[in-house]
Amino acid sequence: MKKKLAIxxxxxxLIFISLGLFMYHSIRSPLLEGxxxxxxxxxxxxxxxxxxxxxxxxxxxxYWVAVGTDEDGETSIAWLNYDPxxxxxxxxxxxxxxxxxxxxxxxxxxxxxxxxFDSVRLGMEDGRPIYExxxxxxxxxxxxxxxxxxxxxxxxxxxxxxxx
Numbered sequence: 688m689k690k691k692l693a694i695x696x697x698x699x700x701l702i703f704i705s706l707g708l709f710m711y712h713s714i715r716s717p718l719l720e721g722x723x724x725x726x727x728x729x730x731x732x733x734x735x736x737x738x739x740x741x742x743x744x745x746x747x748x749x750y751w752v753a754v755g756t757d758e759d760g761e762t763s764i765a766w767l768n769y770d771p772x773x774x775x776x777x778x779x780x781x782x783x784x785x786x787x788x789x790x791x792x793x794x795x796x797x798x799x800x801x802x803x804f805d806s807v808r809l810g811m812e813d814g815r816p817i818y819e820x821x822x823x824x825x826x827x828x829x830x831x832x833x834x835x836x837x838x839x840x841x842x843x844x845x846x847x848x849x850x851x
Contacts, residue, residue: 725751744810
């Protein structure tokens with residue numbers, strides 16, 4: 688009897704793990720396909736010559752943010768709309784045309800008295816390239832803080848309560 692229970696438990700665990708892996712793959716698959724499509728679009732339209740890093744930002748609209756090199760071999764950043772119908776307005780800027788990430792990170796950290804951020808990433812809000820900072824505040828809130836990529840000016844912020 689114990690042997691049958693042990694076998695049933697092992698089979699159940701194997702089914703559960705397999706189902707979890709299948710669900711994970713099913714959820715990640717469209718994102719991976721989208722990343723490949725975005726990279727191909729940037730390269731095939733000569734917006735970038737190489738794509739070294741690609742991330743997805745979902746704010747008011749979804750954007751692929753790519754860091755790569757332009758035709759002169761300079762590091763550039765492209766903001767590509769997730770919607771294929773809105774890609775004609777893809778923004779490509781030299782990386783050095785914006786405030787460096789470490790500089791703005793230090794500035795925001797000092798201004799907000801935050802020792803570390805959960806993430807600092809590039810995105811697009813209202814047609815404007817931004818840095819999005821996320822962190823947990825002492826008041827039990829998840830804070831989203833936005834600064835302009837080009838000028839380093841404050842754009843907006845909001846928080847969501849995470850009370851236990």
